[in-house]
Every structure is written in structure tokens, then in C-alpha cells.
Amino acid sequence: QGDLVESGGGSVQAGGSLRLACTTSYSSVFRSNCMGWFRQAPGKEREGVAAIYTGANKMYYVDDVKGRFSISQDDAKNTIYLQMNALKTEDTAMYYCAAMSKFHPFSCSGFVRLTPRDDEYQRNTWGQGTQVTVSS
Numbered sequence: 153q154g155d156l157v158e159s160g161g162g163s164v165q166a167g168g169s170l171r172l173a174c175t176t177s178y179s180s181v182f183r184s185n186c187m188g189w190f191r192q193a194p195g196k197e198r199e200g201v202a203a204i205y206t207g208a209n210k211m212y213y214v215d216d217v218k219g220r221f222s223i224s225q226d227d228a229k230n231t232i233y234l235q236m237n238a239l240k241t242e243d244t245a246m247y248y249c250a251a252m253s254k255f256h257p258f259s260c261s262g263f264v265r266l267t268p269r270d271d272e273y274q275r276n277t278w279g280q281g282t283q284v285t286v287s288s
Contacts, residue, residue, distance in 0.1 A: 156181075156249045161282030166241055168286070172234040174249030174279060181277065182206055182230040186252040186260035189223065189234045191245035191284075198248065203264035204232055212264045217243075239286045249279035 160172040172189065176182050188203030202223040203212045211223050222235040236243065252263055253275040266273040 156251060156277055156279035158247065158249045158279045158282040161247060161284045163285040163287065164239055166239060166286055166288050168239050169235070169237045170239065170284060171236070172247055172249075172282060172284075173231055174233075175229060175231045176251065177230065179230055180254070181251050182227075185254060186257075186263045187225075187232050188212075188250055188260075188264055189232075189247055190250055190266075191243075191247045192281075193242075193245040196245075198268055200264035200266060201247070202234060203260050205260040206232070210260065212261050214264060236284070239284075241286050241288050243284060244286045245284060246281040247284050248281045251277040253277070 156174055156176050158172060158174050162170060164170055184207030186203055186205050189201040190198050191201050192198040200214055201217055202221055204223045204225055206225050220238045224233045256275050258272060
């Protein structure tokens with residue numbers, strides 16, 4: 153387990169941009185691990201958005217955000233970022249940072265597609281979330 157602290161949420165108009173950050177104080181959580189962003193809109197299930205394998209700087213995105221969102225890492229700060237451009241009203245949600253459990257590793261491409269019904273989902277370390285609101 154390791155703390156994940158998100159920042160950078162806020163309110164923006166459609167077409168605007170925001171950058172989220174997720175920092176852990178545990179290098180063991182950050183290094184050579186799959187970390188990513190999930191989001192949950194009111195009344196909807198939490199869903200994956202983007203993931204990065206920090207050991208190889210390899211990124212994964214769900215179709216909904218490809219070309220608009222970009223995930224990146226800063227090894228010196230144990231931090232991952234989510235740059236969100238061309239935001240749409242349907243991007244409005246609470247955004248959560250997550251880290252894969254190193255005791256139960258699996259593919260990072262699968263990590264971004266986890267649902268709450270998956271055992272692996274329950275094993276993730278989660279942040280508290282940061283709200284993103286996009287208005288028309």
C-alpha cells in the first residue's frame with residue numbers, strides 16, 4: 153500500500169485544458185509499476201482513462217480519450233500526470249489515481265480496462281480523487 157495524492161482538478165469550459173498530477177511518497181509504488189487514471193461520473197461506474205508503465209514509459213489509453221489526453225511521468229518526483237485537452241462536458245467526473253498491486257501484477261493494457269467487478273481492481277491502491285467539471 154502507498155499513498156497517492158491527486159491535484160489539479162477544477163472547472164473549465166468545453167474545449168479547455170487541465171492537467172492532473174498524482175504523487176506518491178513511496179518509490180516502491182512508483183518504480184516499474186503500472187499507474188493510471190480512472191474516473192467516475194455521477195451515477196456511473198468507475199472506468200479507466202489512461203495508464204502508464206513507469207518502468208518503460210509505455211502509455212495506454214481508452215478510445216474515448218485518445219488524441220485528447222496524454223499521460224506522462226516524472227521519475228524524480230514519483231509523479232504521473234494526465235494532460236487533458238479539448239475537454240468535453242462528458243469528461244466531467246471525479247478522477248482517481250491508481251497504482252497496480254505489485255503483489256498481483258498483470259498487464260498494464262488490462263489495468264486501464266479494469267472494472268469494479270474485477271478482483272484486480274480491488275487490489276489497486278487508490279487516491280482520494282480530484283473533481284473535474286467541464287461546462288458548455
